[in-house]
Amino acid sequence: MAVYTQLGAEELGSLIGEFDVGTLRSAKGIAEGVSNSNWLIETTGAQGHEQHFILTVYEERTEARDLPFFLGLMDHLADHGCPVPATIHDRAGQAFREVRGKAVALIEFLPGVSVSAPTAGQARAVGGALARIHLAGADFTLERANGMGPAAWQDLLGGCGHDGLVSIDPALAAIVERELPAVIAAWPEDLPRAVIHADLFPDNVLMLGDEVSGLIDFYFACTDLAAYDVAVTHAAWCFDATGSRFDPVLSAALLEGYQAVRPLSGAEQAALPLLARGAALRFLATRAYDWLNTPDGALVTRKDPMAFARRLEFYSANPAVFA
Ligand SMILES: Nc1ncnc2c1ncn2[C@@H]1O[C@H](COP(=O)(O)OP(=O)(O)O)[C@@H](O)[C@H]1O
Ligand SMILES: N[C@@H](CCOP(=O)(O)O)C(=O)O
Numbered sequence: 001m002a003v004y005t006q007l008g009a010e011e012l013g014s015l016i017g018e019f020d021v022g023t024l025r026s027a028k029g030i031a032e033g034v035s036n037s038n039w040l041i042e043t044t045g046a047q048g049h050e051q052h053f054i055l056t057v058y059e060e061r062t063e064a065r066d067l068p069f070f071l072g073l074m075d076h077l078a079d080h081g082c083p084v085p086a087t088i089h090d091r092a093g094q095a096f097r098e099v100r101g102k103a104v105a106l107i108e109f110l111p112g113v114s115v116s117a118p119t120a121g122q123a124r125a126v127g128g129a130l131a132r133i134h135l136a137g138a139d140f141t142l143e144r145a146n147g148m149g150p151a152a153w154q155d156l157l158g159g160c161g162h163d164g165l166v167s168i169d170p171a172l173a174a175i176v177e178r179e180l181p182a183v184i185a186a187w188p189e190d191l192p193r194a195v196i197h198a199d200l201f202p203d204n205v206l207m208l209g210d211e212v213s214g215l216i217d218f219y220f221a222c223t224d225l226a227a228y229d230v231a232v233t234h235a236a237w238c239f240d241a242t243g244s245r246f247d248p249v250l251s252a253a254l255l256e257g258y259q260a261v262r263p264l265s266g267a268e269q270a271a272l273p274l275l276a277r278g279a280a281l282r283f284l285a286t287r288a289y290d291w292l293n294t295p296d297g298a299l300v301t302r303k304d305p306m307a308f309a310r311r312l313e314f315y316s317a318n319p320a321v322f323a
């Protein structure tokens with residue numbers, strides 16, 4: 001359930017009144033998502049034709065100081081023809097406002113559904129869409145460091161401690177103690193950089209058939225290695241939900257789709273096995289930390305860290321999947 005901030009009808013109505021989108025007709029809380037509060041908003045529309053939007057109230061995991069980067073990037077990519085929702089600016093031209101001390105933005109609604117069992121055609125389309133945002137972001141002027149890079153994995157997994165990891169699964173501490181130092185020691189710094197999404201899981205992609213109609217949830221976007229984003233997307237799309245079964249057909253399709261738009265250099269290709277181990281560690285780290293630190297009864301559903309420990313083991317044992 002992702003509506004943490006309750007807003008009354010009057011409050012929503014006056015908030016919508018700050019934008020040139022007509023008046024509020026309905027507001028439905030959206031259950032999907034974990035980080036922020038989202039509503040599907042319907043208005044009478046500025047020209048009298050009904051319109052739909054997403055209203056997002058940014059909760060504690062999204063820093064307001066990062067919003068000019070995230071929302072500016074979404075506008076930039078939308079302007080460059082990528083299937084990314086643009087921000088609706090208020091009458092004063094601002095991309096976000098404040099309500100109850102929290103930042104809030106009105107965002108273009110895009111059609112489509114998030115798939116749970118992707119086809120090869122869908123994986124190919126996602127690879128292509130990822131490559132297009134990497135290219136289109138090249139002239140985006142803002143930069144943001146990756147707050148979920150190797151130093152954060154170390155902090156988060158260190159914060160779990162050996163015993164905490166063992167309490168999640170008896171094998172987990174040994175996997176982390178073997179993989180984390182090895183991946184960090186070999187982490188490349190000299191590969192091409194881009195503005196990356198950094199969290200392009202199936203739930204952050206809207207699809208209509210085999211077409212990508214929306215890339216959403218840019219709230220981990222940052223400036224980092226383009227090939228690392230390929231590795232994150234590979235880890236997110238090419239396994240079953242438990243991380244137990246790798247799908248070589250999806251893998252080939254995703255990589256082909258990406259390379260048809262932005263071919264990887266030899267150095268990027270050679271780094272993919274290591275970058276994929278890093279991607280698996282990144283999601284293992286946040287999931288393990290949340291597993292141990294989310295209070296019982298919290299609204300957020302904890303995600304299984306072992307699903308990424310299994311991916312990590314797979315990538316470590318099978319570097320040839322990227323050959
Ligand atoms: N621009 C959009 N167009 C259509 N649906 C959207 C849009 N943005 C978000 N959604 C819907 O809201 C849900 C939650 O959004 P998301 O940004 O993933 O939240 P969170 O940051 O909390 O994970 C998505 O799964 C999707 O169903
Ligand atoms: N994709 C991450 C969790 C981040 O949640 P999101 O809803 O903001 O994409 C994971 O699966 O661990």
